[in-house]
Amino acid sequence: MIEVKSLIKRFGLKNVLAGVNFSAIPGEFVVLLGPNGAGKTTFLRILASLSRPTLGSVLVAGFKLPSEAAEVRMRLGVVSHNPLLYGDLTAEENLDFFGRLYNIHGRDSRIHEVLGLVGLSARRRDLVRTFSRGMQQRLSIARSVLHDPDVILFDEPYTGLDQDASEMLDGVLKSVAAAGRTVVMTSHDLARAEDLGTRFDVLNNGKIENSIKKQDMGTENLLAYYKRVLAG
Amino acid sequence: MIEVKSLIKRFGLKNVLAGVNFSAIPGEFVVLLGPNGAGKTTFLRILASLSRPTLGSVLVAGFKLPSEAAEVRMRLGVVSHNPLLYGDLTAEENLDFFGRLYNIHGRDSRIHEVLGLVGLSARRRDLVRTFSRGMQQRLSIARSVLHDPDVILFDEPYTGLDQDASEMLDGVLKSVAAAGRTVVMTSHDLARAEDLGTRFDVLNNGKIENSIKKQDMGTENLLAYYKRVLAG
Amino acid sequence: MSREQKPKADYFKSIMAITRKDLSAELRSRELLSAMLVFSLLVILIYYFTLELDIKNRNAITAGALWVTFSFAGTLGLNRSMAIEKDRGCLDGLLLAPVDRSVIFFGKALSNLAFMFIVEAIVIPVYAIMYNVNLLIPGFLGVTILGSVGYISVGTLISAMSVQTRTRDVLLPILLFPLVIPILVAAVKASNGYLLNLQWSEISPWINVLLVYNVIFLAVSFMVFDQVVEE
Amino acid sequence: MSREQKPKADYFKSIMAITRKDLSAELRSRELLSAMLVFSLLVILIYYFTLELDIKNRNAITAGALWVTFSFAGTLGLNRSMAIEKDRGCLDGLLLAPVDRSVIFFGKALSNLAFMFIVEAIVIPVYAIMYNVNLLIPGFLGVTILGSVGYISVGTLISAMSVQTRTRDVLLPILLFPLVIPILVAAVKASNGYLLNLQWSEISPWINVLLVYNVIFLAVSFMVFDQVVEE
Amino acid sequence: MSPQPKVLKALNIISLVLLIGGYYLSLFYAPTEKVMGNVQRVFYFHVATAWVGMLGFLLAALFAVIYLAKKDLKWDAYGLAAVEISLVFFFITIVLGSIWARPAWGTWWTWEPRLTTAAILELIYLAYLMLRQGIEDPEQRARFGAVYTILGGLSIPLTLVSIRMFRTIHPVVIGSGGSEKMGMTDSMVFVMLYCIVAFSIIFANMYWHRLRLGQLAEQVEQAKMKLEL
């Protein structure tokens, strides 16, 4: 569960987020749309407790940010523009390390499971720095769902993934959403977004300019909707 | 014009490219498909003279690599996984710098033109390091076409681009291909690939496993074709 | 789902997980340690070459030369150890983990300290042979340990800051050295006391300075660490 | 389209484009120069703090202290200047440009040299004032320039290598210092000769060493540079 | 892996015999030096190991040039093997020198140009190994290594002339008037020359083994690769 009220984030004198109101309930799959530089990454970093809001209140998984950040983090799965992995450790060691920090029970079998999920079982003993872009992205996804988080924040998770991996990620996201988790994802791939999301929010000019549920979209497709919103 | 014969590239003992034969003529738009880790980036880096072939002969724009690299580079436009830009310079200064190295006549007006093309005119005086991912990618594209190259090598150029920017890039690529340039692009976005490409090559297991011209595809769509090739 | 409690990882186990990760990555490549060691030897050599001190002067500067060496090698180690965290955004990954920020601080500080101790354990005997001085004095070694703890505790904090700036490779020594000069001076003075066999009354003030600085630096670094790692 | 010739950019203009880009980026942020300067001052301070030399000894080590300072500050500068190229893959960008690799070498070497000279131009007068020695001796300044040229020519080559390794922040001094020690020693000896007003016959061998090393290092670095920047 | 060729087997035995001969000659045959006494016997191995040490470093520089011209990884392997073996020999030189210095100069180590330049030379090649360690791609590793060994090779002459440029207590033998140095009798000269030749052959023997080891390791890697595929 996420609840954000009049969130402002300033870099220098520029208000990148200028009063964002946003909420998402369990089971909801929100796709965050918006042009380059709209502030999507900035917004997700704040939800992930990686960046402090300049003003405004943020509630994630029922806990306040930034004060109850530790509780939030335990329930959070994040994929960002960076892989968040150690190049000098193998795939397996990376997951083992994070597994310890998240205090996961049955760590080994869980690691085995997620590695299989993202199709990296065969490369689990290779150093991450020798991985291709798509392989790092896969491992990054494995890392983010390792502890079975309640809230999932994915910033362009399809970046660099091939067909197989994309289908795998489709499956992961669908099953997670079906299990009553909250998902917020950004993507520039509207076809994919349309297929997965249950709600579409457009971030533009520092505000959520529009929000629509899938069932309310009628016959209009997402691309048309998005263009209409941006056109004002 | 590109001609590659029995190209081998080895990392350590691993043959990442194990005998690639490839050629592309002016006006052809080749989309290079293949799963994560297939070696697409490695292949493009060799064509771009950034990486040396272990074995095999490579001809780009009529010149041999690596011996006539300087001639090749003059005619080459590259977009890679990295933006290839200086974070401490503004967008304009970056283009000006590369413009000098490429000895472009009428530099200022050309820079003005490409900045407009990628929609960054308004941000041209901002430091590149404050750009969002998509904005960096746009500038990276501007940089690559600055000198009006004969051969275009784009490695997942749509990464991070929003709708507008993607459409801009579609336009750029189509006009470039129509002007008789040679384009090689990798992408995991099959819908886009199908729309743009005139030929589709699948790189897998270190070889070009299949190559098909668009007019020969018949009613089969690209996704089905790609899956069939991978399935063997 | 929301407010029900989930079991948190044990405090000390989490610290050890971080330290262990650093040590095992280093054990694989051994690049950090070998770099610190070769660099130490180089600093000693350059010292000799550019200064050409005569024998009498040399003895008087043993402690000074060693501490300059340790602090330069230490910066190298601190820089690298934090750069590893920053490279693929790993620091963000650590910050996302449901552990207290102090866990990250202690985990990193412990592995930095381990690297520092290993380097000292090799450089001191080498120096003793090369300059023909006896350094196997318990008091001297004790001072070295004390000084290192102080150095590393501020160092870990400062390196976490400097690595997040654009000029990360250059900023660390500039921020760190002025802060640790009291520690360096106290350590040099106290070591010299032991090396020259001075009275305890002449050494103890410096030991006190070291202890006080250690406590203060450790406490402050530990307290403000979360401020420097969060955006 | 294929084999027809396109006009290439002028050799010297391209070199200047690279140097100018470095200088103007630096002019905007001034972070590299200020880092090198502050670091230089710190090294000088630490030297005196840990060594506690008396006046007589101080004069004898002026040249040594200055050259240790220059070489450490120089590494800082070299590292940063190449790291800028590597960060967003810029080095690839440079390599894609249709210019000879030697253009890149000379462009980077020139801007590195400019940074080095600026730092020297500030550190030398400050040192002269702080320690009350006269350093405005043409011979001394000439030696400083000679030594810097040699140092920077190998330094540019080595930093282009080290920045491409995994341990880039630590490897540069380790690779560079043992190679440039001949230059450092010769520069120190020759400078001392001028400072202590020795005969030309005592200075000239060192000047010769400097000249020989400069020529060799510059020639070799320039010749092999393309080997270290290409994959 | 093919078994050791006959020549190599013979060389093993010859090396061993030569080494034992060297021990015998230096420890028992050579006359006791008048001033320094028995420690001086270290001299023969000290000089011989210094010679092969520097020989290897020079060879590495030579192979580096060939590698850069030919780009055949074989030359890189040759260069690496030469450096590794020479590092060991040169380390022995330093240790033997130290052992000698203890009674001769009353200290294990003193700061003196020959010793210092020797230490620097050792450090250059340690740095070389560290450089290699930081690079994954074998081709890039070979190129960077080659460039660095060429630069390192330039430092060897300096180490040699250092004793002539500085006033120093480390003696100059070859090419000096011979006034100050210890009085070498003919038999001493013979033992010295013997040791130099003997160690050159031992060096060649070890070098061969080291190359074979490299090939073996490569085969193991290849076998592993096949298993994975």
Ligand code: HEM
């Ligand atoms: C490049 C390395 C070196 C070479 C080529 C070398 C060569 C030699 C030679 C030829 C001699 C015999 C001089 C004579 O008999 O007149 C000698 C003597 C000696 N060397 Fe070295 N040496 C090297 C490094 C070292 C090192 C690193 C040490 C000490 C740690 C050392 C300590 C000595 C000592 C103590 C003597 C005897 C000095 C005396 O007779 O008073 N040498 N060396």
Ligand SMILES: Nc1ncnc2c1ncn2[C@@H]1O[C@H](COP(=O)(O)OP(=O)(O)OP(=O)(O)O)[C@@H](O)[C@H]1O
């Ligand atoms: N550290 C910073 N300093 C100054 N401005 C910044 C900083 N980080 C981001 N910005 C600015 O904030 C705005 C939003 O950036 P953000 O990365 O959130 O965009 P985004 O919506 O994720 O875009 P994209 O789709 O391209 O990833 C941009 O205009 C960017 O220039």
Ligand SMILES: Nc1ncnc2c1ncn2[C@@H]1O[C@H](COP(=O)(O)OP(=O)(O)OP(=O)(O)O)[C@@H](O)[C@H]1O
């Ligand atoms: N420097 C390197 N050392 C060792 N292996 C490497 C190196 N660079 C790439 N590889 C390996 O080469 C293979 C091909 O990598 P490459 O980056 O070309 O793949 P790709 O087709 O671009 O994949 P993606 O779609 O994920 O970008 C991968 O298995 C990768 O692990």
Ligand SMILES: [Mg+2]
């Ligand atoms: Mg973004």
Ligand SMILES: [Mg+2]
């Ligand atoms: Mg790729």
